[in-house]
Amino acid sequence: xxxxxxxxxxxxxxxxxxxxxFSLSVAGFASRLGLPxxxxxxxxxxxxxxxxxxxxxxGWDQLLFLDPRDPDADGGRYADANRAVTLTEPGYGALxxxxxxxxVIRAGNLTFGPATEKPGQAGPRLSKYFDRIAxxxxxxxxxxxxxxxxRYFLTGRFPQGNFARGSSIATECAxxxxxxxxxxxxxxxxxxxxxxxxxxxxGMRVESLDDLLVVLDRGKAYLEKDAxxxxxxxxxxxxxxxxxxxxxxxxxxxxxxxxxxxxxxxxLSNLAQRFRFVTAGDAxxxxxxxxxxxxxxxxxxxxxxxxxxxxxxxxxxxxxxxIVIGNGTDTHDAGNVLxxxxxxxxxxxxxxxxxxxxxxxxxxxxxKKGGRTWLDHTTILAYSExxxxxxxxxxxxxxxxxxxxxxLAGAGISGNRVVGETxxxxxxxxxxxxxxxxxxxxxxxxxxxxxxxxxxxxxAGLPTEAAGIHAPPIRELLAGAV
Amino acid sequence: xxxLEVSPPAPPEALPQIPYDDLTWHEYARGDEHSGVLTxxxxxxxxPTARARVSQFRIGMMxxxxxxxxxxxxxxxxxxxxxxxxxxxxxCRNCHASIEPMGAWFGRWIERGAKYxxxxxxxxxxxxxxxxxxxxxxxxxxxxxxxxxxxxGSLLGYLYRTPYEQKRIDExxxxxxHAAIASGELERCTVxxxxxxxxxxPMREAEVSARMPELERDFESHHHSYRELVRAVAxxxxxxxxxxQARTPRRLGADQLRASLVEATGxxxxxxxxxxxxDSPNGRSEMPNADMIEVLAGTLGRANYSTTxxxxxxxxxxxxxxxxxxxxxxxxxxxxxxxxxxxxSRRRILRFVSPRDTSATNADxxxxxxxxxxxxxxxxxxxPDAAEIAPLVTLLDRATRAQGATPADGWRAVCIALAxxxxxxxx
Numbered sequence: 001x002x003x004x005x006x007x008x009x010x011x012x013x014x015x016x017x018x019x020x021x022f023s024l025s026v027a028g029f030a031s032r033l034g035l036p037x038x039x040x041x042x043x044x045x046x047x048x049x050x051x052x053x054x055x056x057x058x059g060w061d062q063l064l065f066l067d068p069r070d071p072d073a074d075g076g077r078y079a080d081a082n083r084a085v086t087l088t089e090p091g092y093g094a095l096x097x098x099x100x101x102x103x104v105i106r107a108g109n110l111t112f113g114p115a116t117e118k119p120g121q122a123g124p125r126l127s128k129y130f131d132r133i134a135x136x137x138x139x140x141x142x143x144x145x146x147x148x149x150x151r152y153f154l155t156g157r158f159p160q161g162n163f164a165r166g167s168s169i170a171t172e173c174a175x176x177x178x179x180x181x182x183x184x185x186x187x188x189x190x191x192x193x194x195x196x197x198x199x200x201x202x203g204m205r206v207e208s209l210d211d212l213l214v215v216l217d218r219g220k221a222y223l224e225k226d227a228x229x230x231x232x233x234x235x236x237x238x239x240x241x242x243x244x245x246x247x248x249x250x251x252x253x254x255x256x257x258x259x260x261x262x263x264x265x266x267x268l269s270n271l272a273q274r275f276r277f278v279t280a281g282d283a284x285x286x287x288x289x290x291x292x293x294x295x296x297x298x299x300x301x302x303x304x305x306x307x308x309x310x311x312x313x314x315x316x317x318x319x320x321x322x323i324v325i326g327n328g329t330d331t332h333d334a335g336n337v338l339x340x341x342x343x344x345x346x347x348x349x350x351x352x353x354x355x356x357x358x359x360x361x362x363x364x365x366x367x368k369k370g371g372r373t374w375l376d377h378t379t380i381l382a383y384s385e386x387x388x389x390x391x392x393x394x395x396x397x398x399x400x401x402x403x404x405x406x407x408l409a410g411a412g413i414s415g416n417r418v419v420g421e422t423x424x425x426x427x428x429x430x431x432x433x434x435x436x437x438x439x440x441x442x443x444x445x446x447x448x449x450x451x452x453x454x455x456x457x458x459x460a461g462l463p464t465e466a467a468g469i470h471a472p473p474i475r476e477l478l479a480g481a482v
Numbered sequence: 483x484x485x486l487e488v489s490p491p492a493p494p495e496a497l498p499q500i501p502y503d504d505l506t507w508h509e510y511a512r513g514d515e516h517s518g519v520l521t522x523x524x525x526x527x528x529x530p531t532a533r534a535r536v537s538q539f540r541i542g543m544m545x546x547x548x549x550x551x552x553x554x555x556x557x558x559x560x561x562x563x564x565x566x567x568x569x570x571x572x573x574c575r576n577c578h579a580s581i582e583p584m585g586a587w588f589g590r591w592i593e594r595g596a597k598y599x600x601x602x603x604x605x606x607x608x609x610x611x612x613x614x615x616x617x618x619x620x621x622x623x624x625x626x627x628x629x630x631x632x633x634x635g636s637l638l639g640y641l642y643r644t645p646y647e648q649k650r651i652d653e654x655x656x657x658x659x660h661a662a663i664a665s666g667e668l669e670r671c672t673v674x675x676x677x678x679x680x681x682x683x684p685m686r687e688a689e690v691s692a693r694m695p696e697l698e699r700d701f702e703s704h705h706h707s708y709r710e711l712v713r714a715v716a717x718x719x720x721x722x723x724x725x726x727q728a729r730t731p732r733r734l735g736a737d738q739l740r741a742s743l744v745e746a747t748g749x750x751x752x753x754x755x756x757x758x759x760x761d762s763p764n765g766r767s768e769m770p771n772a773d774m775i776e777v778l779a780g781t782l783g784r785a786n787y788s789t790t791x792x793x794x795x796x797x798x799x800x801x802x803x804x805x806x807x808x809x810x811x812x813x814x815x816x817x818x819x820x821x822x823x824x825x826x827s828r829r830r831i832l833r834f835v836s837p838r839d840t841s842a843t844n845a846d847x848x849x850x851x852x853x854x855x856x857x858x859x860x861x862x863x864x865x866p867d868a869a870e871i872a873p874l875v876t877l878l879d880r881a882t883r884a885q886g887a888t889p890a891d892g893w894r895a896v897c898i899a900l901a902x903x904x905x906x907x908x909x
Contacts, residue, residue, distance in 0.1 A: 087564075142552045145537060147791065161547030162538075162791060183799075191794060204799050207780030210757050214778060214807070215800050221753070222810045227884030228895050235877045235899050244869040247862065252731045253904035255797040260902065263803035278758050279765040297765030299758035332530075332594055394627050403558075428558025441559065446552050 047177035048369050049411060049460035050313050050378040052353070053170055054306075055153075055190055056326030056346050059146070059400055060384040061339050063090050064115035065347065066405035067137045067387075067422055070104040087426035088390040094336045100344075108416040110135060115340035116347055123293050123348055124355035131415040132358065132375060134477050137405045138420035138439070140429040140446040141386040144400035146330070149385030153406075155193060156453030156469060166469075168192045168203060169453045170320040175201040176462040179319035182269050186312050188212070188305055189324035199258045203322070204266075209278055209299040209308055217272035236260055274315050278304050292352050302326060302349035310356045314374055316363075325349050325382070335396045339388075350382055354409055375410045379459050381452065382407040390427040403429035406452060412459025412479050419476045420447050437476045447474065487595035488523055491516065515590070515598050517656035526596035528787060532585035532639065533578075536658070540584075544662055545671035548577040566632065567642045582642070587658040589639025589651035592624065599624060599637065606648070609635040663706075669698045673711065680715045682730030693718060731908045733795045736782035739907070740775040743808055746859050746901065747816035748830045751775055751808040774811070778804055806902050813897035817890050831855065831897050840882050840889050841875060848878065852896070859900040874899065 063069060069078035069090050076082070083089040092102040092114055101119050105112040107127035117125045126133070141149045142158060151164040159165055167175075168191070174184040175197035185192060185203035192203025206212040223229060236257070242249035277285035278299045288311075289296065292303035305323045312318040326346030331339045357375040361367070366377050383406040388398035403422045409415070421430050421439050431444035434451075450471035454464035458473035490497060491512045498508040512521075519525050520535065529535045541547045555573035556562055565571040568578035590599045604624060611625035612635035626633045626641055633641045639651055650657055662668035673694060677685050685694060697714055704710035715721060720728050734742060744750050755772035758765060769777070780786060782804055783794040813831075820829040821837045834851040841848045849866035852874045856862045864870050877899055882892035900906060 140552055140555060142550045145534065158549065158552075160549075161541040191790065192796075194796070199797075202796055202798060205781070205794070206800060207778075211778055211781040214755075214774075215781065215803050218803075218807065222807050224810070224881075224895060224898075225884055225887055225891060228881045228887060228891050231877055231880035231884070232895055232898060234880075235873060235895075236902070238873050241869070247860070247905050248903065250726050250731050250904075250908070252733065252797060252908050256733070256802065256904035256907060259797045259799050259802040260806070262799040263806065266799060267803065281764075295760045295765070297758040297760040297762055301760075394623060423558030426558065426563065428563055429555070431557050441557060446555055448552060 047460045047462060048366055048377055049173075049177060049319075049462075050374070051170060051173045051320045051456065051460075052309055052313065052378055052380040052410075053190070053320075053322040054309075054325040054346075054350055054353070054380065054382040055150070055323070056329065056343070056382065056384040057146075057150070057324055058326070058328040058330035058342075058384070059149070059386045059388055060326070060329050060343055060404075061115070061331075061336070061388040061398055062113070062137075062401075062403075062405050062422070062427070063088070063092075063388075063390060064113040064336065064340050064343060066112065066135050066407060067427070068104045068111055068113035069390075070111070072103070083391060086390075086424070089392050091336045091392060095340060098337045098340070100340050109418060110416065111418075115343045117351075118344065118348075121348065123291075124351045126347060126351040126354070129351070129354050129358060129409065129415075132354065132413070133407060133409045133415055134413050134417040134419065135405060135407055136419050136447065136452065136474065136477065138422045138429040138432070138447060139404050139406065139452070140448055141402050141404050142448060144386060144402065146385055151191070153383050153385060153449045153452070154191060156450045156471075164191070164193050165195075166193065167195045167197060168322070169456060170322050171197055171201050171203055172453070173457065173460070173462065174320045176457065177319070177460060181319045182266060182271060182317045183312075184318060185320045185322075186318035187322040188308055190322040192322070199255055200262070203320075209275060209304060212275055212308075213272050216266065216275065218267050233264060236264075271317060274311055274317065275308065277307060277311065291356060292349060302345045303352065306349035306353040307356075310353055310360075313357070313378060314360060325353075326384070329384070329388075331388075332393065332397045332399055333395045335392065339398070350380075350407075354380065357410070371411065378410045379412050379456060380407075380409040381456060382409075383449075383452070387427075401427070403427055408452075408455070408477055414477055414479045417476065419474055432474075434472045434474070486527075487592055487597040489597045491523075513598075515654050517654060517659055520655040520659070521591065521596075521598075523596040524787075526591060527594075528791075530594045532588040532591070532593065533581050535588050535591075535655075536581055536584040539658060539662075542675070543659075543671055544667045545674055546667065548581065551576055569642065583644075583647050583650070584658060586639070586643060586647040586650035587653060587655050589637075589643070589647075590654060593638070599639070604637055606637050606640045606651075607635055608637070611635055666698070669701050669706075670694065672706075672708070673697045673701060673715075676708070676711050676715050680712065681721060681728070682732050689720065693720070733797050733801065734907050734909065735793050735795060736775055736779040736784040738909075739782065739805060739808065740773075742906065743812045743901065746830070746906070747812040747897065748819065749812040749815035751811040753811055774804075775808060801907075802902075805907055806898070809898045809901035813894050813901060817894045817897060820893075821890055830858075831893055835889075835893075838889055840892070841879050848875065852878070855896065855900055860903065860905040862905065 069088055071079045071090050071092060078086055078088055078090055080089050080091060095102040095114055099118050100114045102114055105116055105127055107130035110130045110133060112127060117127065141152065143149050143152065147162050148159050151159045154168050155164050155166040156169055157166040170185050171192060171194045183204045184201055187203045187205040189207060192205050194202040206215055240248050277288040279296055288307050292307040294301040294303035298304055302325050305325055309321045309323045312321045327342050329339055329342045331342060354375065357378055358373050360374045361372060362374050362377050371377050384404060387401040387404035389401045393399055420432055422428060423430055429446050430439045432447050433440045433444040450469055451474050454471050454473040455477050457464045459478055464473055492510050497510055500508060529538045537548055554576060560572065562572035568574045569582040592599060608625055611622035624638055626636045626638060628634055674685060700714050701711045740750055751774040752771050753774050755769045755774060755777055756766050757769060759767035781800050785791050785793050816831050820832040823829050826833060833854055835844060835847045839847055849871060852871045853864050853866040856864050856870060874896055878892045878896050881887060881895035882889050
């Protein structure tokens, strides 16, 4: 996609936004907290940062991706035969003859496991962008329960039982920077939480791309005559009297009306057409499918989900986009081959996404603030709820493991850097001295998602101690901080 | 991948033979090893390990979730981290000293499956299964394999078990339930959970001391009948107050939205729906009469019970938009049906007016009908001349007077307004 086309699309979005706002009566909106966003398209945000959250569900095997062990290095220390000593069994040999090169991939200071890339991979490779990528290793997830780990990373706070506490990091990012865009927080398949921020920053969550099209479009079959629609809109915007309409005057009712305002405005902005690339036959859609390597109609593929995220960002629709990018990898009973096959499509989609953002020019107003491409203005986090055991279990698979890693890339992130580590024996999470900026044998703290949350906020110059979290950012991950 | 191992809930000969299209309920008796929901296939597969099963029980039935204190975790090179028994390993033992003994109650239920390990087939110890080379023997996969490991040849559920815990394995999950009842936690937690669900908020301090003991006793005296507990909470003075302070309103879930729409309008949201389909030549396929609320249930917030176990009921933009579509679809069908129905008592929307009536031709009928609709959609009993009715009259008049519009357009608009109002979408 050319930069001029992107700029035009962004301008169209803003024009649509303003048209939508005025057509619905600005006064009506302003009196009701404002609809998410469209109204704010012309407002001044506190930061120009975009955020992308890419979730790999099921718990990923770090040996195959972000925290590999090279069986050929160190005199064969990590050979499978030494598993009783290292409490680690890379098992890379099993990948031979199964599309993957059974070796550690090196790029700059980074190392990746063999599931990261395939020898014959058609699309961009993740390692190509090593200088924009940082890997955080040795995070202690504090849980081996899927929902708990997932929600821990979603909010940066350890859940209460299964229940999330606090707001989604995406919502915090959007609210703290006063994000604009038609839908400030957009989520494909991930839960969103908003505790205490204005309703405009509640995530718009859809389960699938098909659902998104239904949400963003109201087909003719549903529309009444224009005058009837106007009468309905005026009825919905009427001032509710708490004297005569006690039931309609609850706080929840007020939030429902805000949401209704938001839905009407979102419909007017005609966003659905931007997301028809999964099936549409126009050249641009075909190009998107080729770039992200998915077939027409494959809406549930990692590539389609990644393309959705790119479109939402590049078209100025959303500032903070969350997607489930990975296929499930909860492979207790499957060995390295099946896990690698399940994990790789998400990584390839992530690589395509980074490549897209790194090769697409940002609109002029963003470029003036520094940074030519969309990747210069977007911070990406890729994560899973926990990792998998370094030893194979009795069924040849891997169970849940506390010490995990995550990948950060793009704006505000110091690329070509690995921070934190897992232990040489058993891959436990090593303690980290946040002041000294290094792993320490004694003292220090265990790194957790709360530190990743603070790092993301700090990367955009946003306050990190909001909402009662006092975990420090990891300075070594921040561009220009070291 | 290995095949999923599931035991039939009773001996196959005791299970009724039921054709696939038979939707009636049939009873059968489960074996003594079973314990309510805890040994259903759904629970065992959704919570695939003894630890996950115990953790969920602690959350759902004891209201005492495990919360790790990460700060107490030692460095990874601390010798203590090599301890294989999680009940003893430093850091882990904060939770696992409780989890492991409780997990013993699930010791005879296979992990990542729903199979009961019959003692006659799976004795607590089988030395022949200690050999790692027998990993391919399905039965031996349930045993500790290597000769070097502690407990080699033990059934997995028996590893590190004390004699006391071995007794729990024999008791099965019903022992866990009895223990929770004996401690009073099950009653207390169930009451607290039911209260939260029905009142939309936890019990306040004063209510815990004033209401909790009474509800606990009531629950126990009714043989732990959840139905009776719901009745007791719903008829409590706090629930009867009906104001926002006493009971926190909530948004309808996907299934509640469908049930409410069908109740009010007589029609579900059914429509043709195009979905992406990589197997179709053009990448699309059409569902001609899709139950749209079912199709969109995830986006409407329904938990999928795979990765999420609780509904998301935020008043989101997505819900507002889809509720609007649902209202439009159901109201269109309902008003069309009413226009074709000569018998007014059978009509749902046009009960006290004819399809041609407007405010100008039958003001009394219109007001009476709108008051009836406020009751039908909102449960709000108001007089025909009440202030709540006035905005609906205005809407009806505007919609009816629109160019090319008919009274049916007006009543559809009224129906849509009623079904998209927070008073309809919250409870």
